[in-house]
Amino acid sequence: MGLIHRLFQREEPEQSYAPLEGGSERPDGERIHDDEQREYSRTDYYVFLLLGIAMLWAWNMFLAAAPYFQRRFDSDERLLRNFQSAELAVSTAGSLGSMIVLTKLQANASYPKRITSSLILNIVVFTLLAISTRAFLGVSAGAYFTFLMLVVFSASLATSLCQNGVFAYVASFGREEYTQGIMTGQGIAGVLPCIAQIVSVLSVPPKQTQEGAPQESSKSAFIYFLTATVISALTLVAFVYLLSKPRAREQLSSTLDDEEGDFGHGPATRKSIPMMTLCRKLYWLAGAVFLTFAITMFYPVFTQKILSVRDPATSSRLFQPTVFIPLGxxxxxxxxxxxRVIPGIPGLTLTARPRLLFTLAICRLAFIPLYLLCNIGGKGAVIGSDFFYLFILQVLFGISNGYIGSNCMMGFVEWVDPEEREAAGGFMSLSLVAGLTAGSFLSFFAASV
Known part of the structure; x- marks a missing residue:
């Protein structure tokens, strides 16, 4: 009880939650030496940007591919209604379990190896998923659902390896610019798969069912899923190039735990940082990132249900479900x-105000009821406007997610000691994934709407 009291008592936080002047001082006021903060490299920034893209590319592909999966499950009403929530639950639960294990294994972790393994796993997983769109098309909806859940779970393991490895590895550089690059890459990973989905659908003539309703073809889905394999392969090449650079080799020598002692160094053994220690220093930021992504998990379920208010019989193909859902x-x-880009502009960051970030995260709950005003399942909309849905609700909800999440993930290095940065990166990633997991299970309530 004493520990809980010390964790929440209000007299202590101002001292224990004091920033290290942008990472330039220790808590006792001692200056951090220049060699603890690596020289900025634009090339390194772009590699971390690409790693951010690869990290969430798989996640966003599953979301944007909802029309294709709807086609595969249209013979089973129960699977059709719940497959999106099942994807989210399996993915986030797998990620959370993996992140807990990876966080506990921080002392002798080889973060570059985790990143490399995640990219190779993604290449294998999405190659199989692409093949599934051209072969075994006659399998039952239940059999394909089982296959899809296995693929989603495998992709979640890859995402966890990448997320834990990247945030921990980049934290050791002590540069917020690189973290912001990762967060921007994650944002790009949300945009490009949707564009790829829309283009792949529009580039292939619509396939008609017996009822005459347009359906997404397997050919467009094959092209779409194959892009994930290409992105992961390109990122793997870029990361290997980063590790070959002299500056990265110096950084790698302090993070690898190879038994043979790469680059002439012995095994790297870190001091294990208790999670309670990190929680005491980062509870506002960890809480903010948890709430932000928990609330965000409601949007995928609503987005794959909301249709255009235009008459599907007379509207252009852009407003048909196969395109309009990815458009959402x-x-x-x-x-x-x-x-995610805004925090990169000087003067527009809130990394020094963690309590405000926590408050803003709670305020995001106001977006959820607004989805009920849209055309859910084609049943009609209270506000009959695609402009309101796309430009007001979706864009503003997305901005709030990117802005708060980026500030939290960029700012944590200011509140911990240099030797705690890698562990803090893993801890913040765990908080993020925990929020995704909690939100994905709560999203089942939205699926029943």
Whole structure:
């Protein structure tokens, strides 16, 4: 009880939650030496940007591919209604379990190896998923659902490895610019898959069912899923190049735990930082990132249900479900990308105000009821406007997610000691994934709407 009291008592936080002057001082006022903060490199920034893209590309592909999966499950009403929530639950639960294990294994972690393994796993997983769109098309909806859940779970393991490895590895550089690059890359990973989905659908003539309703073809889905394999392969090449650079080799020598002692160094053994220690220093930021992504998990379920208010019989193909649903994801992710870029502008960051970030995260709950005003399942909309849905609701909800999430993930290095940065990066990633997991299970309530 004493520990809980010390954690929440109000007299202590101002001292224990004091920033290290942008990472330039220790808590006792001692200056951090220049060699603890690596020289900025634009090339390194772009590699971390690409890693951010690869990190969430798989996640966003599953969301934007909702029309294709709807086609595969249209023979089973129960699966059709719940597959999106099942995807979110399996993915986030797998990520959370993996992140807990990876966080506990921080002492002898090889973060570059985790990143490399995640990219290779993604290449294998999405190659199989692409093949599934051209082969075994006659399998039952239940069998394909089982396959999809296995693929989603495998992709979640890859995402966890990448997320834990990247945020921990970049934290050791001590540069917020690189973290902002990762967050921007994650935003781009939301935009590009939606564009790829829309283009792949529009580039292939619509396939008609017996009822005459247009459906997304397997050919467009094959092209769409294959892009994930290409992105992961390109990112793997870029990351290997980063590790070959002299500055990165110096950084790698302090993070690898190879038994043979790479680059002439012995095994790297870190001091294990208790999670309670990190929680005491980062509870406002960790709480803010948890709430932000928990609330965000409601948007995928609503987005794959909301249709255009235009008459599908007379509207252009852009407003048909096979395109309009990815379009909804695209607008949300454009907002998310804008929100992730804003903290990179001097004077527009809130990394020094963690309590305000926590308050803003709670305020995002106001967006959820607004979805009920839209055309859910074609049943009619209270506000009959696609402009309101796309430009107001989706864009603003996305901006709030990107802005708050980026500030939290950029700012944590200011509140911990240099030797705690890598562990803090893993801890913040765990908080983020925990929020995604909590939100994904709560999203089942939205699925029943």
């Amino acid at each position: 994801f695209l607008f949300w992710n454009i907002g998310d990308l804008i929100g």
